[in-house]
Amino acid sequence: MDVVEQENQLKPRRRKLEELKALGLPFLPNTYGPELHKAADIQARFEELEGTRVRVAGRLMRVRMMGKASFAHILDSSGELQLYFKRDRLGDTAYEYFKLLDIGDIIGVEGTVFKTRTGEVTVEAEDVVLLAKSYRSLPDKWHGIADPETRYRRRYLDLISSEESRRAFRIRSGVVSRIRRYLDERGFLEVETPILQPLYGGGAATPFTTDYQSLDMTAYLRIATELYLKRLIVGGFERVYEIGKDFRNEGTSRKHSPEFTMLEFYQAYADYRDVMALTESMLSEVTQQILGTQDVTFDEQTIDFLPPWRRLTIRDAVLQYAEIDIDAVRDREALYSEIQRIGAHAHPDSSYGKLVEELVSSKVEPCLIQPTFLCDFPVDFPGSLLAKRRADRPDLTERFELYIGGIELGNAFTELNEPEDQRQRMEEASHLSGEEHAEVDRDFLLALEHGMPPTGGAGIGLDRLVMILTGSHHIRETILFPLLRQREDVDVEP
């Protein structure tokens, strides 16, 4: 936008501010005193507050002027509140002052609580003051912001104009604090492990690479917290968790963001069955606390969070949804032709484990709407690198992935604590051709050699959990400021 257009947009608001200043009443004070009534509070406590004087502040959202009296709504952190401005009550000068306000201005009002003929709780203003000028107009009052890009880039506008968006981020905040409380109450210690790491690990993702000048070294932004948290288990902190950002230098999708928030927790002397029980208990309890129900609507389906959740082995899942018995088809070539027979797609050069994964993601995952622990993954299934083998079936690992609404929310194992098996599997993985596998983390193996108790652990994608709980269909709806390409044409004042 060029300067002339900006002037056209900004000029009337500047002019009105000058006119308002000229009236001689107070304007733009440095404080309004934090002891304010909240909109929602006034509505909730109407009986008690009716006829009393209250002090409120917020952003002017809508105004209906009718000559010598007007109605308006302000928005504060608790919601909207109707205000009534009457010339007879305010006096001529203050009413002129009110008429010079613009939608979007932040105002403070003192007045008396009453109810209109239509029954809406309202504050009749006896005093009004402009607290902050909005030099720019708000988004369309009826449609809000339609362009998702604008919602992400200028989240403040989205929050001002969309109750749905405000709700989603309050839910997000609630989820994080309730999870903290749940784990704290059960003796888990919240810790912080490095984000800048000399080696990356705990997953097979491509990392962001950066450069630490002072030590003249390459550093990576973490892709997972796992390997450091397990060092803490070795160190004797028997229950630890971390909630923080992981970073993956990969394509985005509605389920993938380059930075996302992960909960990882580890519990010594537990296995993956204990972790399942903890996970379903925690998530159902948190859901109940946040939404007041365990029935969550997502994608026009009702998801029931009440435990116990379904447990389904990979073998049973593939048998049920793809009608292939992977225990009977143990050979890569045979499995490949079975997959072709049912018309699913698979890469011709995938390993056996990778073929199973492709089958699971195309045939099984979309069917897992109700909370489901998919368990007992083949040892060469991608992502099983850090999972311990089953004693009775060394070709399988004690691992589960949690699915809700067809989305993978978490990944968990009985942690592999045998250093030799871990070393061999890391070395094999690091030699896989063309794949994004981390170097063998010798420092981590050294820790395991000191002895790690049997441990169960899980990673849960909190952004995705929030997607389910808020009915969001894109992970960006759950991230306040998702990364977007920088724009050069940002329109600011000259």
Next chain:
RNA sequence: GGGCGGCUAGCUCAAUUGGCAGAGCAACGGACUCUUAAUCCGUGUGUUCGGGGUUCGACUCCCCGGCCGCUCACCA
């Protein structure tokens, strides 16, 4: 990275076959002392994402570029 779609007033969107770029909201002027998408009268704000081309004439067609979205690939 590939394919498809989109980008027009501050906001939400129209514009026929290629023929004067429009409406609602917001804004501005006026009326209105219980409105709530207030209403009524009046005013039209523009580098049609950027650059190039075809044409008498381009929002429209072609080429290049930008950004966004969907989708595929990738992503344990």
